[in-house]
Amino acid sequence: MHLIQRMKIWKELRRLEQRAKEQPSPSTFVDLGQVYINLDLHDKAEAMATDGLALFPKSIELRQLLDCARRGLRTRRAQELRAKLTRSPHPKLFRELAQIHIELGDTASLHALCQEWSLRFPDDAGSWLVLGQARLTSFYRDLAAREGQEAVQCLQRAVNMDPKDPQARRLLGEVLYRVGAVHEAQRHLEALRDLDASEPGIEQLLQHVQGLADHGDDIAALLSSVEAHGSLLHPSAEAARRAPGGEQSMTQARLGLQRVAEIEGVEKATFIRGSKAMVKGAIRDGKDPFLRIVRVTAKAAHRFARRLDIGNASKTVVEGDYGRICICVFGEALAAAQCTEDCDQLQVLTELQELVAGALHTVEE
Amino acid sequence: MSKINDAIAELRHAPGVKGAAVVTADGLVAASSLATGLDAEVISGLASYLMMTTNRSLDEGGYGLCSKLLLNATHGKAVLVQLDDSYLVVLFDQFAEIAQADREVDGAVARIRRASRLA
Numbered sequence: 001m002h003l004i005q006r007m008k009i010w011k012e013l014r015r016l017e018q019r020a021k022e023q024p025s026p027s028t029f030v031d032l033g034q035v036y037i038n039l040d041l042h043d044k045a046e047a048m049a050t051d052g053l054a055l056f057p058k059s060i061e062l063r064q065l066l067d068c069a070r071r072g073l074r075t076r077r078a079q080e081l082r083a084k085l086t087r088s089p090h091p092k093l094f095r096e097l098a099q100i101h102i103e104l105g106d107t108a109s110l111h112a113l114c115q116e117w118s119l120r121f122p123d124d125a126g127s128w129l130v131l132g133q134a135r136l137t138s139f140y141r142d143l144a145a146r147e148g149q150e151a152v153q154c155l156q157r158a159v160n161m162d163p164k165d166p167q168a169r170r171l172l173g174e175v176l177y178r179v180g181a182v183h184e185a186q187r188h189l190e191a192l193r194d195l196d197a198s199e200p201g202i203e204q205l206l207q208h209v210q211g212l213a214d215h216g217d218d219i220a221a222l223l224s225s226v227e228a229h230g231s232l233l234h235p236s237a238e239a240a241r242r243a244p245g246g247e248q249s250m251t252q253a254r255l256g257l258q259r260v261a262e263i264e265g266v267e268k269a270t271f272i273r274g275s276k277a278m279v280k281g282a283i284r285d286g287k288d289p290f291l292r293i294v295r296v297t298a299k300a301a302h303r304f305a306r307r308l309d310i311g312n313a314s315k316t317v318v319e320g321d322y323g324r325i326c327i328c329v330f331g332e333a334l335a336a337a338q339c340t341e342d343c344d345q346l347q348v349l350t351e352l353q354e355l356v357a358g359a360l361h362t363v364e365e
Numbered sequence: 366m367s368k369i370n371d372a373i374a375e376l377r378h379a380p381g382v383k384g385a386a387v388v389t390a391d392g393l394v395a396a397s398s399l400a401t402g403l404d405a406e407v408i409s410g411l412a413s414y415l416m417m418t419t420n421r422s423l424d425e426g427g428y429g430l431c432s433k434l435l436l437n438a439t440h441g442k443a444v445l446v447q448l449d450d451s452y453l454v455v456l457f458d459q460f461a462e463i464a465q466a467d468r469e470v471d472g473a474v475a476r477i478r479r480a481s482r483l484a
Contacts, residue, residue: 305436310442311441
């Protein structure tokens with residue numbers, strides 16, 4: 001950079017720093033953070049965004065700035081690790097770089113890295129575990145059978161290479177029971193308990209799995225069924241624990257809805273099955289327009305997806321001046337929430353998905 | 366018009382994008398770039414139906430209009446963005462991460478808006 005240009009930038013920086021001190025507002029913090037990013041000072045931009053968020057916790061721009069600064073830091077760290085790996089490859093460095101690629105959502109680089117990792121260190125199960133974790137995350141998000149199959153294969157390979165690795169066993173056991181291969185999952189979870197009885201939560205997990213119905217060990221067929229239905233067959237142990245015994249159906253739905261309503265930024269939430277609706281938040285009565293909007297949009301989205309031959313519409317998000325309306329559907333069970341623009345959309349959708357998945361579980365019982 | 370076509374064609378190269386189209390509110394195709402097997406007429410009709418139905422229910426409820434709609438289905442994903450008198454429809458494969466293509470979609474929206482105003 002030209003010396004005069006640099007001096008101008010530093011002058012501008014000092015002016016913005018002064019302004020941020022005298023007139024703190026989201027835009028002054030963002031302007032200053034942007035200059036830091038332009039100067040490649042991502043650590044300073046991150047600190048600026050953190051300070052700003054302490055004063056203005058709901059600012060979307062500051063969150064975006066923080067995200068951008070962290071991405072910059074991760075990208076730089078990834079470049080450093082890449083250079084180190086070229087000089088002296090080591091499984092530990094591969095693991096750290098893979099984690100950064102996961103955080104950056106850079107799937108293509110992750111796959112290439114894991115391929116290189118497994119070629120350089122063919123006896124290290126780490127590459128298969130990391131790849132399995134990444135595939136599993138996509139499977140839980142999209143419920144696509146192909147991703148599930150890849151995840152199971154990677155995790156099985158990791159378990160075969162290192163039977164004493166508790167993480168691979170646990171992930172494999174969890175995905176297997178959630179798709180319905182309960183007996184197969186039990187085998188892995190019991191092996192995990194035998195490896196280390198002090199493994200956190202293993203006894204409760206085994207108890208939870210023992211109470212579930214087995215649907216065979218044809219994993220490919222089970223994954224296809226999950227994809228076709230748009231929902232996992234069994235709820236997670238945590239979701240099941242939230243509503244113990246008794247009047248399962250209603251209690252579980254009510255608690256699930258409560259969790260959705262408690263997320264910061266959620267204004268209205270509903271769980272609808274058939275003609276009945278359960279509501280939380282600022283909903284006056286059954287005639288509240290939110291309920292009609294949710295039903296109409298879910299139906300239109302369903303029709304759109306079916307006619308376009310892309311399967312069932314499981315998640316829909318409608319954005320506007322009012323914020324966002326997030327909708328999750330399975331069969332005749334529907335869960336939806338209206339939230340503000342700065343609300344954590346991913347968290348809302350995850351909770352809504354758990355809610356409709358729980359509904360499937362109780363219907364089955 | 367060619368600028369709109371250019372924006373659509375460029376968007377088509379974003380990761381996971383199977384097709385993109387600009388459709389009018391009454392379901393006519395203004396511009397499109399789609400993978401083989403996708404019919405522009407079908408997509409425009411369905412997109413118009415989805416946006417109009419959603420907008421009508423939002424409007425009747427006093428919510429105003431929808432600016433963007435994201436849809437996740439078993440075998441694919443879709444993003445519909447409200448333009449001035451039309452919609453941008455972007456179709457993704459089931460493995461695509463819509464958030465990663467946000468920048469490309471926003472860029473295409475800005476270019477189409479600019480081109481529409483000039484025309």
